[in-house]
């Protein structure tokens with residue numbers, strides 16, 4: 074037998090689509106209704122309610138959705154979850170499942186013809202499976218055989234650096250710690266993670282300027298601040314509980330400015346579904362000033378604002394900038410000013426696509442308010458100059474002395490629920506030497522020192538056959554990464570690809586010569602080990618570490634926990650050692666190890682007993698920048714995209730019905746787009762100029778370094794977006810994102826500014 078070709082991409086079928094005007098308000102009763110509908114349909118009323126009411130309560134399960142923090146004190150009686158958290162639960166708690174019988178019936182080729190939405194609907198993976206070389210169907214395999222297979226492949230490599238160990242951000246601290254320990258004992262730092270595609274740019278920018286790659290604010294800071302600037306983020310969909318915090322901030326007197334190429338519903342207005350008033354339809358207006366900035370116009374915008382502030386500062390010295398803070402706590406101020414002064418306000422406004430009036434109004438608001446928080450997410454991190462942009466954000470905070478004090482600071486809003494914790498645990502291709510020293514000392518071995526592959530380098534390494542074993546601790550490497558076709562070729566060159574997963578996705582279908590699916594327990598599942606019912610811990614976006622305890626009966630007795638799977642692979646690779654079994658049997662013992670290795674985790678088990686968790690130390694929050702040093706101003710340039718005639722700058726965004734590559738449904742309710750995701754949102758003037766009508770069928774192409782990439786069958790939708798800019802959904806347009814197009818310094822794929830052309834498909 075031979076392995077037949079597997080389609081690399083999801084089907085590019087044309088569907089009927091329905092469009093309405095974008096919404097002005099997010100959440101409300103509709104959100105509760107949508108949430109309930111989805112959970113009941115997939116998990117049943119009893120199981121679904123059990124999961125939902127446990128969610129984000131003290132001592133309950135951490136929502137597997139986003140990393141937005143829980144309130145330290147009062148939690149809503151109506152439930153501390155949001156519509157999209159409920160959808161994440163519905164995905165996990167579903168009663169449907171698939172195993173060997175199902176895969177006997179359907180080949181990988183047949184499954185690859187289904188949409189991502191259809192794959193997700195199949196339910197949970199319920200037993201370990203293997204796809205043998207030259208076959209087209211997965212078959213059952215025992216856990217022991219699966220572990221042996223991984224161990225044999227790993228041991229057969231000439232160098233440990235020929236293996237790649239990816240992590241997605243749902244993995245608990247305990248599993249992540251064991252995983253990186255195993256990988257380093259095996260002998261490599263090849264630990265790329267989803268963070269490489271996500272907030273890596275924030276980590277790099279903040280480490281260089283403030284000395285810590287994490288944000289500096291706590292949730293309470295939102296209630297003490299005067300002003301919140303939200304850039305490149307769509308919380309109504311991706312961090313819905315942030316809207317509750319913004320509503321509370323406004324009630325305490327804060328002003329909100331939003332910079333986003335599109336007016337996202339949740340940032341404009343909000344009906345709080347966790348409050349009776351919100352359920353009855355009372356709307357809060359969240360954004361006081363909306364700035365429709367052009368894609369990647371943020372540096373120009375921030376520079377324009379700071380230029381206006383500087384002009385005012387000259388008229389009223391010490392009244393606009395916090396000179397005491399600048400003198401005492403920063404360095405590089407004079408260079409920064411010298412670099413800023415020659416810029417021309419009119420030109421900067423043209424570059425960011427805003428009127429001078431609008432920018433002046435924003436600058437006036439910023440000058441009139443003392444304490445400021447700046448929030449951002451993927452709209453800033455996924456550009457070539459993303460690190461620059463975030464350093465420009467830091468510049469503004471430094472000018473105002475708005476960092477290291479209550480009610481002020483930096484707030485990169487993280488994605489996956491434990492992506493920040495995984496990094497803290499050492500999931501990192503370039504860990505600091507101090508971390509490796511400690512790890513080596515505690516476990517008595519010599520950790521590898523060479524920097525490992527990040528996500529993009531991992532793809533290239535597999536493509537160039539420098540790596541031939543891929544292990545994915547969660548995630549969907551096939552679809553989340555850029556340049557889908559190239560990534561598929563890379564994966565197919567591997568001898569073995571292993572996916573530790575909860576649900577079927579395309580990474581299980583486009584595989585190495587041999588492939589394994591190792592099904593694991595999810596966050597909401599009850600995790601029973603030899604020593605009893607186990608809790609795990611996670612770290613949220615604001616550096617709070619807290620416990621998470623699942624309470625649902627697992628869908629199958631064949632599922633293993635992530636720590637148990639790591640222990641199994643470790644023993645099969647490094648040789649049988651009793652401690653791996655002991656660690657997997659009792660997570661308290663893993664936490665005792667973490668306490669010995671990672672600063673801030675002293676007395677971990679004892680402190681985790683506090684239901685609200687505990688804060689990790691944070692130098693920026695404490696006003697101690699760069700060790701004992703000073704925070705740094707940066708000098709960054711305004712990017713120029715040189716768009717040619719007929720070229721547009723494309724951002725790839727999430728719809729309201731997805732969690733990254735998991736597609737919950739085909740509607741993007743807040744944007745008024747229903748029944749299909751193959752759309753391109755375009756300015757009406759641009760449409761007219763290009764001769765497109767609403768729903769004209771088009772293909773989109775990118776041409777980077779003379780390689781043409783094309784996706785077909787997209788429908789044009791008129792949308793309030795700046796001219797020259799277009800928006801599409803991730804992952805449908807990932808085939809257009811060139812693997813070599815990455816952010817400077819952070820190496821994050823440039824998924825938010827891809828130059829594309831759009832042409833009508835005749836037919």
Ligand SMILES: Nc1nc2c(c(=O)[nH]1)N[C@H]1C(S)=C(S)[C@@H](COP(=O)(O)OP(=O)(O)OC[C@H]3O[C@@H](n4cnc5c(=O)[nH]c(N)nc54)[C@H](O)[C@@H]3O)O[C@H]1N2
Nearest residue numbers: 139157305306307311368369450451452488489727732733
């Ligand atoms: N329900 C749900 N929740 C999620 C996720 C999910 O898929 N579904 N994903 C999780 C993950 S991993 C992450 S990282 C976060 C992602 O959270 P977000 O970053 O909010 O997600 P995106 O959809 O990528 O949205 C980016 C936003 O930035 C804007 N934008 C794009 N380019 C620019 C620009 O150049 N400048 C400015 N100012 N704005 C720009 C877009 O219009 C959009 O509003 O959400 C997390 N939470």
Ligand SMILES: Nc1nc2c(c(=O)[nH]1)N[C@H]1C(S)=C(S)[C@@H](COP(=O)(O)OP(=O)(O)OC[C@H]3O[C@@H](n4cnc5c(=O)[nH]c(N)nc54)[C@H](O)[C@@H]3O)O[C@H]1N2
Nearest residue numbers: 241271547548549553573574575576578725733734803824
């Ligand atoms: N074009 C474009 N590409 C992007 C982005 C973008 O904005 N635009 N965003 C990027 C960002 S911010 C991110 S974070 C990445 C996301 O990249 P990934 O984290 O790799 O992708 P996900 O879609 O979140 O992974 C979903 C899969 O994880 C598995 N899973 C779910 N829960 C668990 C669990 O508890 N344990 C285990 N072991 N497996 C689990 C399921 O099998 C599911 O199919 O994508 C990036 N890619």
Ligand SMILES: [Mo]
Nearest residue numbers: 271272488489
């Ligand atoms: Mo992310």
